[in-house]
Amino acid sequence: MSNSQIVRDFIDAWNRMDWDAVVGALAEDVCYHNIPMEPINGREAASGFIRGMEPTAVNWEVLAIAENGNKVLTERIDNFDLANGNKLSIPVMGTFEIDNGEIKAWRDYFDLATFTSQMAG
Numbered sequence: 250m251s252n253s254q255i256v257r258d259f260i261d262a263w264n265r266m267d268w269d270a271v272v273g274a275l276a277e278d279v280c281y282h283n284i285p286m287e288p289i290n291g292r293e294a295a296s297g298f299i300r301g302m303e304p305t306a307v308n309w310e311v312l313a314i315a316e317n318g319n320k321v322l323t324e325r326i327d328n329f330d331l332a333n334g335n336k337l338s339i340p341v342m343g344t345f346e347i348d349n350g351e352i353k354a355w356r357d358y359f360d361l362a363t364f365t366s367q368m369a370g
Contacts, residue, residue, distance in 0.1 A: 252347040253314055256321040259345075259352060260309050272296040276351040285361035306330035321345045327359075337367045 255274065262270035272292060275281070281295040282288035289295050306329070313324040323343040330336055339359050346354035 250350070251316065252319060252321050252345075253316040255347055255350060255352070256314065256323060256345050257311070260311060260323075260325075263307050263309050266304065266307055268296075268300050271299055274352050275355075276348060276353045279352060280354045282354075282356045284356060284358045285364075302329070303332050304329040305332055319347045321347065335368060337364065339364055339367070 259271065259274045262274065272295065275292045275295055277292050278290070279292055279295055280288055280290055281298070289298050308328040310326040310328070311323055312326065313322075315322045321344075323341075323345070325341045325343060327339045327341050328337065340363070342358045344354070344356045344358075345352050
């Protein structure tokens with residue numbers, strides 16, 4: 250399986266809200282970093298963050314994807330419906346580093362002001 254396909258499967262798992270598959274794609278020692286925020290280290294910590302979001306719907310739209318060695322770059326629009334009724338639609342550039350078929354590092358770059366303004370409703 251190509252590294253791009255690993256990332257596409259990961260995104261599909263997000264869209265299905267299959268949290269076991271999402272977390273299962275991460276390496277035990279993954280570094281997950283939403284760049285405007287502090288990094289999250291380790292699968293267990295990443296799982297807590299991901300599961301804690303509790304969206305009612307997810308739709309990540311992949312606009313572009315590119316692979317170079319073990320790195321996969323994505324341009325996406327990440328859409329979430331949240332339990333409080335808020336809707337988020339965030340343009341994101343993501344970098345995934347794949348090691349032995351798992352996501353070893355995941356960095357998403359987005360505008361924090363866009364995120365916080367939509368969270369405020």
